Amino acid sequence: MERDDDIPASVDLIVLGSGAAGLAAAVTAAHHGLSVLVVEKEDSFGGASAISGGTVWIPGNRQASEAKLDASLEAASTYLTHMIGSAIDRPLVETFLARGGEALAFLEEKSELRFKVRPFSPDYHMEVAGASDGGRALEVLEYDGSRLGRHFGELRKPPKGMLLFGGMMVNRGDVQHFLNARRSWTSLCHCLKLLARYAKDRIRHNRGTRLVVGNALIARLARSAFDLGIDLRLGVKTKALIEDGNRVCGIVVEAESGERRVRARAGVVFATGGFGASAEAGRWRSGTDVLHRSMSPAGNIGDGIELAGSVGAAMGEELASNFYWAPVSVLTLPGGQQEKFPHLVTDRAKPGLIAINRLGRRFVNEADSYHRFVLAMLAAPEVNSPCHLICDSAALAAYGLGLARPAPATNAALVRQGYLIKAGSIGELASKIGAEEGALRGTIERYNANAVDGADPDFGKGTNSYNRSMGDPDHRPNPCLAPLAKPPFYAVRLVTGDLGSARGIRTDAQARVLDAGGNPIPGLYAAGNDMNSIMNGTYPGPGITLGPALTFGYIAALHAVDRMKRLQQEEPR
Structure with missing residues (x-):
């Protein structure tokens, strides 16, 4: 990256944040001829997008049509209408559906971004009208990180628990x-x-340089940004916005060389990742307790949202959820540092694993989405949070449990560190996790009796296509069910967690930031988790944050391009 004292005095467009939304906006604008400055306060680029699953949810995409999968925008609209309910912002949702495929096609044609459709990737609420078994979710193709050259070391590295052998994605x-x-x-x-x-x-x-999921997504966009001559600055904090009347026309940054004012002729795009890691986030997490852990990068503290508020930007209100929930387990290391693991797709749906609350009872369909799992925790936090995932030795050997790896790993260190709880009997397990022995024994006996027949009359684990897609496809008769019968038994404690904030800056369908009166603030845009969730804090399927992030980053850039053209036409000749 360039030296701080070389930050230009003016550019056409400034983008705050270097995640998927910010880089999509930057690449789109630069391709259309705008000079772009991307400002990232952290020492690495990529934000939460770099450590995400890298899946995008964009109905009506080209890949789905070519594969003859579900590409119906009408069905997707039905699904979102039922999911979001009366709080739906119809113009935003309709714009996302109408232009998501367009944004994706543009970025695939004009950048190194490449996706493949998942032929079988069910939505998270298959019981809702309009839900689909496949066609809406796409996963990014792997990428050779060495193509980033000297920038490879500046790409945000995934958490240790999400890597094999300390560095393999x-x-x-x-x-x-x-x-x-x-x-x-x-x-x-x-x-x-x-x-x-x-x-x-x-x-x-x-x-490893073989990048997949979110790292591949960001690396592809970043390589394209560098090739387009986009100026990406790391370790630069934005202190204030510059206004000209009611128009936002630049920023004030704090760098090693001191404060600098940078003008932005076409405007400023907020894409700083929301406020999931903010110390103030707790007041928006009704029902959670002090044990809650966010997977948001430490820098995602809402400073972008705060800056937008300083010029009158309005915030979303009364969302179904203010966060995108996920259960998290925590390993405390000898030095006191904490390693967090989000239980998304690797264990909860597998056969031979169940979730137990403080009363020693099941309380949720363990194979439902991570967002729904935490909603069940929050429905009765006094008994459901924290909870424990438990399994027998056969399940642990086959699938692992959180940070614990499947065979041939021994996981002895995790047992010594107290992360993985090991017990020789159900009674000992009940004692170690603080559950009533009789209740836990009865719960397991009932579950086991039904699991033999592949049934779960209590919670329906494995009864819908999403559940089954997360289970073990080789296990019969139900890919999500098997008895817990072979000692020793194991447990991992789960607390409520999140993948980031859903509550954000209100925008219109052009990604323009709105004031309290619903009027656009000229020169100001928002995308990604800075933008109020178009899903109203619901979680319809995999990639419902990254899909809109790419789409509205693209839309914001195109509006800024048009704005730049109008300004050029108005200049005296």
Whole structure:
């Protein structure tokens, strides 16, 4: 990156934040001829997007049409209408549906961003009208991080718990191959190939260069941004906005060289990632307690939202949820640092695992989405939060549990550190997790009796296509159900957590920031988690944050391009 004292005095467009929304806006604007400055206060780029699953939810995409999967915008509109309910912002939702495919096509054609459609990727609420089994979710293609050159070390690194062997990234397909490696020659070869590449990478790099999921998404966009000459500055904090009358026309930054004013002829885009990690976030998390953990990067403290508020921007109100929920387990390391693990797709839906509350009873369909899981915790936090995921030794060996890896890993260190609770009997397990033994024993006996037949009359685990897609496809009769019968037994404590904030700055369908009267503030845009959730804080499917982030980052940039053209036409000749 360039030196702070070389920050230009003026550019066409300023983007605050270097996640998916910000880079999509920057790449779109630069492709249309605008000079762009991206300002990132952290020492790495990518934000929460870089450590995300990298999936985007965009109905009506080209890939779905080509694969003859569900590409119906009408069905998607029906689904979102039922999911969001009466609070739906119809213009925003309709714009997302109408232009999401357009934004995706543009970014794939004009940048290095590439996606493939998941042929079977059910929405999170398959019981809702308009839900789809596949076609709306796309996953980013893997990327060679070495193509970033000297910038590779500046890309935000995923948390340690999401890496294998300290530095190897894997996606959902890779995980399945590792689980199948002992019973499938194809899977074994796939794993050996990954391991060989990783070993080679570690000769020259501090982690693997094969990037997948969110790291691949950001690396692809960043490479495109660098190729377009976009100026990306790290470690630069924005202190204030510059106004000209009621128009936002620049920023004041604080860098090593001191304060600098940077003018923005076309405007400023807020894409700083929301306020999930803010110390003030607790007041928006009704029902959670002090044990709550956010997966948001530490820098996502809402300073972008605060800056927008300083010029009169309005915030969203009365969302269904102010956060995108996910259960989280926490490992406390010897030095006191904490390693957080979000329980998204790797364990909860697998056979032989159930969730137990403080009373020793199940309280949720464990295979439902992470957002729905936490909503169940919050429905009765006095008994459901914290809770424990429990399993037997067969399930642990087959699938792992949170940070605990499947066989042949021993996980002895996690047991010593208190993260993985190990017990030789149900009675001992009840004592160690603080549950009433009789209740826990009765819960497991009832669950086991039904699991043998592949049934869960209490919570319906494994009865819908989303549940089954997260289970073990080789397990019968129900990919999500198996008895807990083989000691020793294991448990991991889960607390409420989140993947980021949903409450944000109100915008119109052009991504323009609105004031309290519903009027656009000229020169100011918002996208990503800075933008109030177009889903109103509901969570319809995988990638419902990144899909709108790319779409409205693209839309904001196009509006700024048109604004720049009008300003140029108004200049005296």
